[in-house]
Amino acid sequence: MPPADPPSTAAPFDPARAYALHPQVALRPESFGALAYHFGTRRLSFLKSRTLLAVVESLAHQPSGLAACRAAGVAPEEQGDYEQALATLARSGMICERVA
Amino acid sequence: MTTVVPHAGTRLVDRFERGLDAPICLTWELTYACNLACVHCLSSSGRRDPRELTTAECRALIDEFERMQIFYVNIGGGEPTIRSDFWDLVDYATEHHVGVKFSTNGSRITEDVAARLATSDYVDVQISLDGATAEVNDAVRGDGSFATAVTAMERLAAAGFAGFKLSVVVTRHNVGQLDAFKAIADRYGAQLRLTRLRPSGRGADVWDDLHPTAGQQRQLYDWLVLRGEEVLTGDSFFHLAAYGDALPGLNLCGAGRVVCLVDPVGDVYACPFAIHDEFLAGNVRDAGGFTSVWRESDLFLELREPQSAGACSSCGHFDACRGGCMAAKFFTGLPLDGPDPECVLGHGEHALDARGDADTPRPSPDHSSRPRKVAVALTARVGTPDRRPDRSCDEHPLAGFTTDSATATGSAPAGR
Numbered sequence: 001m002p003p004a005d006p007p008s009t010a011a012p013f014d015p016a017r018a019y020a021l022h023p024q025v026a027l028r029p030e031s032f033g034a035l036a037y038h039f040g041t042r043r044l045s046f047l048k049s050r051t052l053l054a055v056v057e058s059l060a061h062q063p064s065g066l067a068a069c070r071a072a073g074v075a076p077e078e079q080g081d082y083e084q085a086l087a088t089l090a091r092s093g094m095i096c097e098r099v100a
Numbered sequence: 101m102t103t104v105v106p107h108a109g110t111r112l113v114d115r116f117e118r119g120l121d122a123p124i125c126l127t128w129e130l131t132y133a134c135n136l137a138c139v140h141c142l143s144s145s146g147r148r149d150p151r152e153l154t155t156a157e158c159r160a161l162i163d164e165f166e167r168m169q170i171f172y173v174n175i176g177g178g179e180p181t182i183r184s185d186f187w188d189l190v191d192y193a194t195e196h197h198v199g200v201k202f203s204t205n206g207s208r209i210t211e212d213v214a215a216r217l218a219t220s221d222y223v224d225v226q227i228s229l230d231g232a233t234a235e236v237n238d239a240v241r242g243d244g245s246f247a248t249a250v251t252a253m254e255r256l257a258a259a260g261f262a263g264f265k266l267s268v269v270v271t272r273h274n275v276g277q278l279d280a281f282k283a284i285a286d287r288y289g290a291q292l293r294l295t296r297l298r299p300s301g302r303g304a305d306v307w308d309d310l311h312p313t314a315g316q317q318r319q320l321y322d323w324l325v326l327r328g329e330e331v332l333t334g335d336s337f338f339h340l341a342a343y344g345d346a347l348p349g350l351n352l353c354g355a356g357r358v359v360c361l362v363d364p365v366g367d368v369y370a371c372p373f374a375i376h377d378e379f380l381a382g383n384v385r386d387a388g389g390f391t392s393v394w395r396e397s398d399l400f401l402e403l404r405e406p407q408s409a410g411a412c413s414s415c416g417h418f419d420a421c422r423g424g425c426m427a428a429k430f431f432t433g434l435p436l437d438g439p440d441p442e443c444v445l446g447h448g449e450h451a452l453d454a455r456g457d458a459d460t461p462r463p464s465p466d467h468s469s470r471p472r473k474v475a476v477a478l479t480a481r482v483g484t485p486d487r488r489p490d491r492s493c494d495e496h497p498l499a500g501f502t503t504d505s506a507t508a509t510g511s512a513p514a515g516r
Contacts, residue, residue, distance in 0.1 A: 024221070026197065028122075028169040032115045035124060037171035039199055039222055044124065044171070046112055 146469030172199030206252025410437025
């Protein structure tokens with residue numbers, strides 16, 4: 001029985017820290033990117049590019065959010081956009097910080 | 101504003117209108133049996149159908165949902181908890197990574213059930229209530245149903261189940277009670293969910309008398325705009341977007357594109373408000389099962405093609421309301437490529453007047469326990485000529501979804 005609202009108390013996203021998909025989140029790849037569903041908060045998110053999906057999938061294996069973007073091939077000039085996307089996902093609890 | 105979207109110019113909504121390989125979520129009516137006989141029942145429920153899916157068939161269907169990665173199903177009926185295998189199926193679904201939200205009139209939410217539900221992360225509950233007072237509610241849902249729903253909410257709250265849903269179909273008689281509904285939801289730690297009255301099922305018989313007036317629609321819209329995402333709507337009021345700002349949600353008709361309905365006998369319809377042969381895509385018992393129906397049925401493939409805006413094409417608000425609800429149009433006898441019967445610009449009323457007394461499609465099938473056409477005690481007919489009912493969508497499976505095209509992700513509470 002989940003909270004009605006997504007957690008908002010988490011620390012702001014920091015690209016230098018290590019993250020992972022929340023354990024209660026399932027990803028479904030789609031042609032436009034992916035659907036992400038959080039079974040705890042019952043919220044659905046849309047990842048609007050395949051690259052963003054690749055970033056999110058690599059979070060758990062990379063030492064930082066920044067490294068995950070690099071590993072997924074995000075160009076330096078797009079880095080800011082992807083960090084904002086990750087920050088959105090962190091705010092809604094889709095991804096969470098982990099011990100690196 | 102982030103621009104992580106590599107396909108600039110392609111809105112997510114446009115992608116969804118072309119359909120996905122699997123529904124985002126779906127509605128699954130488990131039985132036509134019900135201990136109530138609500139006058140506006142979308143599925144004309146009452147008596148069980150002897151052809152209803154067996155436990156084994158239900159489990160096989162859940163296996164299919166899991167393979168298709170359908171994150172959750174909205175279970176309804178009838179009253180789904182009447183099925184003796186209901187809790188087994190809920191457990192089976194959650195064990196197979198298919199989340200469950202089920203709608204109930206509350207009659208089987210005992211203290212034990214409430215305690216059990218409160219411990220599950222994967223099961224959500226939606227209590228139906230259509231009046232903030234017994235007088236208004238029971239006129240639609242039957243004597244004693246208000247007390248039953250309140251008792252169920254008390255038990256869920258006492259068990260510590262936070263955030264269950266209080267689901268209200270907005271009618272002419274309860275639209276003045278929105279604040280009272282919100283207060284009830286707050287009292288029990290629930291989230292309020294308002295949905296549109298559809299002329300589907302038995303709703304066809306009472307739509308003329310119960311659907312909100314034009315003035316009430318505006319009142320509802322203003323109220324919803326103030327509440328934002330605090331109140332869920334199941335995306336069911338997207339026709340109101342023509343008033344101005346869109347309400348939170350995907351604001352599209354997902355029928356056969358990102359949502360559908362599986363009925364108790366396994367028939368697959370485009371949406372929960374379209375139980376009619378016209379919108380029947382196939383049956384899960386067919387060769388290829390649900391997957392083939394979803395991916396290959398002629399009906400669903402047709403719905404994923406670009407749709408004509410018809411009479412609405414010259415309207416400057418078409419991008420906002422997208423012509424409204426297909427089922428509402430169909431069951432009121434209006435063309436599918438014209439205005440919604442509740443078009444906020446009044447085009448629907450004109451279309452209904454122009455249509456005159458022509459026969460409207462009758463809902464099919466009908467599992468009502470009693471003869472149809474139940475008088476609604478509270479009804480005060482507004483002076484309109486006798487007009488056949490219209491139908492629209494009420495329990496849109498995407499209730500609550502929003503997308504924010506300004507960011508690389510969009511999100512919303514998935515509780516419809």
